[in-house]
Amino acid sequence: MNRFQPFKRLVEEYCGLEFNGIAEQRLHKAVSKISAALGLSLAEYFAKVEKNPVELTELVNQLTVNETYFYREPAQIMLFVQTFLPRLQKLVNNRPIRVLSVGCSSGEEPYSLAIAIQETWGKAMLQQVQIDGGDLDENVLVKARAGIYSPFSFRALDEGLRKKYFQATRNGYQINADIRQAVQFFPFNLKAERYPAEDNYYDVVFFRNVSIYFNLATRKDIQHKLQKMMQPNAILLLGSSETLGNDFGILELVEEQGQYYFVQGAELLQQAGTPQLSHDKPHVLENTVISAPVNVLSPAKLSVADTAKAAPQLQPVLTHEAAVQKIKELLHDSSQYQQALIKLEKIIVQEPDNAPAILMKGWILLNQKEFSQAQKLIEQALEFRPWCLDALIALGLCHKWQSEFDMAVQSFKKACYTNPESWLAHYHLADTLKQLNDKVAAQQTFQTVRRILSNNTSAHSGSEWLPLELPVKDVLFLAERHLLNFKKQPEHSVSGA
Template sequence: MSDFAPFKALVHQRCGLHLEGLAEARLFRAVASLQASTGLTDTTALLKQLTSDPALFDRFVSQLTVNETYFCREPEALNWLVSTYLPERLATQKPPLSIFSAGCSSGEEPYSLAMMLFERFGEQAKTLFTLTGGDLDHQILAKARHAVYGGMAFRALSPAFKERYFSPYQGRYKLHESLRQWVTFRPFNLLNANENSPGGPFDVILFRNVSIYFDKQTRHHIHQQLSQLLAPNGILLCGVTETLGNDLGVFELVEAQGIFYFRRAEQPAAVPTDHSHVVALCATPDDNSEGDSASKELASSTDLATNAPSEQAMQNTQTDSIIQQLQTAHRLLNQNAFDDAAKLLAALLKQQPWSIDALVLAGLVARWQQLPQLAYDYFKRATYVAPECWPAHFYLAELYRQGELSDEPSQRRQRYAAVVRLLTSTPTSAGGLETITSPLPPGDARFLAERYLEAANLTLASTSTTQGVD
């Protein structure tokens, strides 16, 4: 452990990342990769090389964060921002309004806003708003600028908008050029707003699902840095589970229509009045635009159990082995061919009703088809068959945390706790999967589960304290 302490200190000093506990596994892998690429095994020589070579340090840091994100993450806040808050600001402030995504990862968040703003304001949106994303990881910024996505990136995006704003590209999907060019991406260190400054001042700063990587003292320092970038009457939005952990005294916490945000203590509270337009870009569990969701899920469940797979998806599967069928279903899932994947898996589960791989894959497919109850059923069956199936526990918890199912805090905490317990006991466990691998590596799943547990316990403690005072 002591051999890695200097690397922890260097990363914390330069980037603020807190690499204790569960994050250590990624640090170990990153150091091993660094040794292999440089040929250096001596810690002193390796640190000297890492400190003096910015490009090498960038590649090193890129291995230390999870970068697990997707379009329209936590849609309620984005819908409120686009449909209510920003129109109200435009009524009192001359455009353009500037929006900054701090810790933007591979770009899904600023591109989500680009699509939503274009839907709300049309072509005029490009003159009304500027969009900037910033991240410390140069490699992930390159991916953001390229704007090519697949798989889990689309799990919360309306299929209609995916078709409208993306085009097929080499087996994946590429964002239309006009929106891609609208968003600017810049290197950005949260610890130093003046280093590679992203510009500003910004009317809105998004600091969502990023602070889990930082301890309290570092988060306080980051807030001070972000305050330098925030316009006098601007707001700061954090992730839903991070709000209490970011109430650190630098900003004032405000609530509007169920959405919590931070503002400077001296500025007046927003009084949003525009409710005339509802953005349908972000899929939510209550979206009944095509009929009753429960009926749709029941019908889809029946279809999955009875329909034969499409000819293309099922060709030659009569002679394929179970492993080949699972691999085919996995490939279809990654290609976003959800219907074909679902039909293939339904047929497979008729043959092998207790296949852990098939159940987990079917749960992921159902989730991306926006059938959360069906996804729940598949994941729950997987945990019955294999209680050690940590991917199923993790995604069950995510269904609650992401609002895809009505939240049950005790169930959510129980599932995340199961992930931590299982992966603490066996850190590299496959979770009962024999053919496929979980979309989320075990080390990352354990890291996220522990952070979400911390956030849940913080919320629970705050609620208990409030109730005690009352």
């Protein structure tokens, strides 16, 4: 038996996180690192973790993926602020509107909600909303409470808002006290038997970019428990790329203003009308997606099963393979990403092992800088097709764009191995080796690129699914130029590719 299997089982039982395929390496690394630091064998360390909840929590804190940033998926945030809040205000009868961000990580998501409410409706409205943030990982909760962030957290936030709501400190930018006080953080394990809130409590639950780490049974179980905690008219939002994969018929799936969400009861939907919020300074955010007028509401109920049933009458039947081929065309244009994601999601729900669809979804998320989700999807595609050139290159790029050059080299090397005549794979490998200052290996690899392309400028790159092509002339020109530069420079390193 795999020596790490008992850890895998224990972690899954405790918090639902699954480590399969390539992701299992993360578990191996964390377990090996902690047991070595404690001077224990794996068996001794397991006995400690199994008995002691503090040890288990510390291990789990090392395993969570906490990637997040301010104003992630702003269209959903604005739908909540501009559309849901006015409707909810009519329903709640003077009590606060209660919002939960679960899997809130270091707080960027709940703080974004607080900022967006204040920006749109003013301070008085923010005081009428109770915002809670819960997460399993206690380390991120400490960071959330401190509210100090590095520039990486601001990658999608308008600079004007950054300046308005954050103060520079020695350790980073700290969020203003009034916004910080608007959010309460507490430990929350979605796998726990009981949740730390009464039944029928929350009006809106943000559960975004968390479900991808759980298996189907866990996701269903979590949705049942979230439903119990939600008000009769509450709304549940998942990340746009994971919503359709969580449509279990437990809550109703609704599409509005191009966004999908789940709703508990129909009453809220019938409340559409002109917003009647008392606001001291109504205005909308600069540089955010502005939603359609609030009084235009015709929620189209969309269950994947229904869509599949209705499809033959509406349009010619496309096999999944043909549909995926069509979606490929959308990947060339980032303005088509949302449409492509919805189509891909429908295919994946019906055919969870459709590797090209999973890979394409990963590619879109990678281009949206959703690195951890993208990596997970690309690795999942590789589990079904371990030697897929596009997936190996995409994984390499995912590592490279996060400055994980050693890992990028590993993926590009595999890509070269699987397709030795792919100039594209060799070019990415060479370029990454150059970044690592591995001059000899980079030189050899650029020579391979030159050999392939100077024999045949129309040589196929080997790419099949993703828009990975680079202009051959430019690649050849760059390879020649780097080779010339290497000749001029003294050698730094001697390792081979």
